[in-house]
Amino acid sequence: MKKDNLIIAIDGPSAVGKSTIAKLIAQNLGYLYIDTGAIYRAITWKVLQKNIDLNNKGLVSDLVSKIHISIKKIYRNFKNYYCIFVNGEDVTEEIRNPKIDQNVSLIAKLPKVRRQLIALQRNLAKNGCIVMEGRDIGSIILPYADIKLYFTASEEERIKRRYQELKNKGYKISYKEVKEQIIQRDIIDSNRKYAPLTKTKDAILIESTNKTIEEVKNEILEIIEKYRKSEKQ
Ligand code: CDP
Numbered sequence: 001m002k003k004d005n006l007i008i009a010i011d012g013p014s015a016v017g018k019s020t021i022a023k024l025i026a027q028n029l030g031y032l033y034i035d036t037g038a039i040y041r042a043i044t045w046k047v048l049q050k051n052i053d054l055n056n057k058g059l060v061s062d063l064v065s066k067i068h069i070s071i072k073k074i075y076r077n078f079k080n081y082y083c084i085f086v087n088g089e090d091v092t093e094e095i096r097n098p099k100i101d102q103n104v105s106l107i108a109k110l111p112k113v114r115r116q117l118i119a120l121q122r123n124l125a126k127n128g129c130i131v132m133e134g135r136d137i138g139s140i141i142l143p144y145a146d147i148k149l150y151f152t153a154s155e156e157e158r159i160k161r162r163y164q165e166l167k168n169k170g171y172k173i174s175y176k177e178v179k180e181q182i183i184q185r186d187i188i189d190s191n192r193k194y195a196p197l198t199k200t201k202d203a204i205l206i207e208s209t210n211k212t213i214e215e216v217k218n219e220i221l222e223i224i225e226k227y228r229k230s231e232k233q
Contacts, residue, residue: 003146003231005128006031006224009137012151013189013197014182015162017208017216018133021151024217026131027080029224034071034124036134036141038084039117040108041095042069046086047107048099054106061112069120098166098173098181105185108135111194136195138203147227148203149220157209158182 008025010018019035026033043060046067052059067086074081083092094100107113114136121141125132132141138148153161163178189197199205204223208216 003228006130006147006227007125007128007142007145008131008224009142009145009148009203010131010133010151011135011138011149011197011199011203012133012206013158013186015158015165016151016153017161017213018151020213021208021216021220022131022133023080023082024213025220025224028217028221029129029131031129031131032073032124033080033082034121034130034132035082036117036121036132036137037104038071038082038092038095039069039120040104041100042084042086042091043067043113044100044104044107045091045095048103054103057110057112060107060110061116064113064116071124096166096169098171098177101181101185105188109188109192109194114140114195135189135197138200139198140195143200147224148200149206149223150199150203151206151208153207153209155183 006029008031010022012018019037022035023033025031043064046063047054047060050063052063054060068088070085072083072085074083081092083090084095085091118141121132124130125142134141138145138150159175159179159182162182163173163175166173166178186197206216206219
């Protein structure tokens with residue numbers, strides 16, 4: 001039977017283009033788009049705001065159990081914007097600050113914090129019709145996803161993309177700093193004991209170096225179309 005409420009899981013390293021493509025796919029299908037990195041970023045923002053020691057697992061976990069995080073789709077100027085709120089405060093812009101990039105992986109590697117966030121993420125996907133992206137979506141959060149994609153791109157390409165993105169937003173940061181942050185984050189994300197970044201066996205590899213956004217988007221739409229056809233048999 002044709003399944004319309006698919007669950008699509010996307011994983012991959014930093015600045016590989018997951019968000020850009022996931023948003024376009026969600027828009028094309030009329031699905032919800034969830035950037036789980038934004039949740040870890042929002043927590044990091046609150047930890048830094050409260051001056052909590054990042055290594056104090058107990059205090060960080062306490063904070064996570066007390067704060068309320070929500071994601072809302074807002075339609076403005078003919079476009080969908082996904083905004084993230086911490087206790088009702090819109091932090092969508094602030095969580096992209098390089099200061100958050102520097103610290104987020106230290107928070108995201110805490111097993112207790114990750115476990116605290118499983119239910120929130122699964123709950124967002126409970127009705128299907130969702131494209132969710134992060135590091136452990138296909139492995140831990142939604143292992144039952146209909147389609148799992150794992151994005152890659154060369155390190156150089158990823159650094160270039162993120163540098164350009166931050167420059168466009170007006171942040172004063174050097175190429176060298178962006179490079180260091182991305183490499184450091186990838187090392188922590190891939191080597192942490194609990195829920196490391198990994199490509200599951202059933203995930204389809206999407207190589208995006210030297211491909212345009214349009215090309216990657218079409219490649220994925222074809223995968224989805226094929227999946228739907230195979231479901232019909
Ligand atoms: O945009 P970018 O790919 O650079 O990162 P992000 O998706 O915003 O994620 C920020 C950080 O959150 C990552 O470097 C991970 O440390 C963490 N993260 C995670 O551990 N698990 C997820 N499912 C999503 C993000």
